Amino acid sequence: MSENDSLERLYLFDTTLRDGQQTAGVDFSVDDKITIAKTLDELGLDYVEGGYPGANPTDTNFFSKSHDFSHAKMTAFGMTKRAGRSAANDPGLAQILGAEAQAVCLVAKSWDYHVDVALKISLEENLECISESVKAIVEHEKEAMIDCEHFFDGYKANPDYALSCIETALEAGARWAVLCDTNGGTLPGDVYDIVTALSARFQGDRLGIHAHNDTENAVSNSLAAIDAGVRQVQGTLNGLGERCGNANMVSLIPSLLLKPGYADKYKTGINLAHLKKLKKTSLLLDEILNRTPNRHAPYVGDNAFAHKGGIHVSAVMKDPSTYEHVDPEQVGNARIILVSDQAGRSNILARLEAAGISVGEDKSAVERILSGIKDKELEGYSFDSAGASFELLAHEMLGTLPTYFNVLNYEVKVAWDEANPAPRATAIVSLNIDGQSVTTTGEGNGPVNALDMAIRGDLRRYAPYLADMRLVDFKVRILNTGTGAVTRVFIESADGEGQSWRTVGVSENIVAASFQALHDSIVYKLMKEGVSPNPANTD
Structure with a gap:
């Protein structure tokens, strides 16, 4: 038996x-x-x-x-x-x-x-x-x-x-x-x-x-x-x-x-093989209900195995059982090392390793990245829940960030009238791609949606890589009071494989903060797909 x-x-x-x-x-x-x-x-x-x-x-x-x-x-x-x-x-x-x-x-x-x-x-x-x-x-x-x-x-x-x-x-x-x-x-x-x-x-x-x-x-x-x-x-x-x-x-x-x-x-x-489908099953229900998944859900939430404190991270890197009650892979989840102004060297090293980012022989890279994070967070940025923006920042400071396009300018207009009570937004975005200026107009049900449509129009050559990308969550936080307050925007995006990533933008202008986060989300998607910065022109 x-x-x-x-x-x-x-x-x-x-x-x-x-x-x-x-x-x-x-x-x-x-x-x-x-x-x-x-x-x-x-x-x-x-x-x-x-x-x-x-x-x-x-x-x-x-x-x-x-x-x-x-x-x-x-x-x-x-x-x-x-x-x-x-x-x-x-x-x-x-x-x-x-x-x-x-x-x-x-x-x-x-x-x-x-x-x-x-x-x-x-x-x-x-x-x-x-x-x-x-x-x-x-x-x-x-x-x-x-x-x-x-x-x-x-x-x-x-x-x-x-x-x-x-x-x-x-x-x-x-x-x-x-x-x-x-x-x-x-x-x-x-x-x-x-x-x-x-x-x-x-x-x-x-x-x-x-x-x-x-x-x-x-x-x-x-x-x-x-x-x-x-x-x-x-x-x-x-x-x-x-x-x-x-x-x-x-x-x-x-x-x-x-x-x-x-x-x-x-x-x-x-059985234990079935158990590895648990997070995917939980996410399926949220997708059907069009709900944002609970990041703090036990076992399957994105933060269920997320570590932020430097002492915690140092211990987890030596032995995960010091701060994890089960192996996250058993339930289809993954360990996340968060980075913030509270991060230490262990956090940065672990996060870079998890992202597959190598500092090579650059001995001061970790300290530069850590210092950059603390400077950014002093301005209002928060990277502990915007991992994609952290990876882009790390690549930028290491000189390894691909340049797919440069933003020349953008403008957004929101119109409303009695005959059409549902407001519509129009955005115009101009980009420089390989020395060529491209301008496209996009329309949407709000400023961010219109900007997304416009920038995608500019990036037609990258369309195959962006086709399955969609915005699944948008959060705004006012960092101080008054109509001129600094605004922090988080955007969560996802692809057809069920992978999601979060980016952050900060500005006194909510549209500018949103555009920063949207820009980072698109760049991260292209980088994640391994796209060359100079693909063959398919216009």
Whole structure:
């Protein structure tokens, strides 16, 4: 028997497409759902809850399609049958049972207060709805599970009734009874104590946990429930979900696979090779939602393994485990050495090495670059989150920065009138390329967009290298007060390979600061692509 065979099985249930879709501002298309579901299957999730067939056209359409999963079970969500009618005569339940899904998860009230106030039926009728609904799922040869809504609040108010809901579901044939902290107000100690009491009565491999994040404890509550005996864990990508969100599956998965006490006790459908796709999976969801990724997200955020303090960097360069709890490559992330006016020689050396920039025999190069950074930051620049601008500055100070073009002048005009209430911006940019002056006009929905269009028009010869480049984030910070205040602009750009980089510009004029950052972003892209400063003219 292999070591892996001796580990207990944990089952991971993702509800991004259902509970996550209840997030304010989130509205997945059918194609979005198909893309996310396929990605979750490839990652190794055991269950993918696709939505509520019959509740809306998108979910109904999604479940009308066949999903060829290699690992996950497609799961349909819904409610138990309505009181006063049979399971066979409930149109809503019929839609769920007829969906293209291998499993069905139904929500059921397990807090007597909700049965009385929300459903307005007797406690016995609610138990009958649970039992008859589960039996109908089993008769349709689908795996049945019940989400016991408000379970922890219900258990505190009336433990006997909350337990009877679990018992009824399991006796009727449910594979799982899932304990839901629906209001998200339960703390880890209570979760552990309650689940420990339940595990003495029910088998842990029949129980699951569904935690909401209203006290920032959804991941902690999920781990506490596992410690106490549950063997199914529900969550969402990036912690998506109603109000404050759900347990973040992107944080749970690496904790289960990499941390002692979990990695040496449990196994999941995800292996270490799958784990390397984690950051990419997290970024996919942000891309679909058109959201800026959380740079401070545990495990997968850009700053999760970023080091700034000189003492920290010196230690990390000797042994990364001094300031890193896991190897960033295990989750598809990378170590970043930040540079700023607080940086020391270790920071600069590490950052140059990571960027593949060699100082050769120039013994004073590091000190010159460090001094240059401190001078720039005194003016208002910040390089700790603008790595691309740092690399350009380093190349400039080393005399190795390619010159693709020189800016001669630019101007921007923003026009508005009553007939056309949406303001439009027009920019004119003149560049010198190989001794030739080129001027192009660009239009956009704002000054930066117009400048981008104009400069791309000037740089037609570089068009193949810039075609997949796009601006994904734009941030402005006022460094002092007043209408003539110094402004710092950060631009984040990305390419078709999913790579992103950040540049910075500083000026008393917000347009000038924006143009600096845009200019650096384009130059960095060309340099990153290895473009020669004098390519063959393709105009």
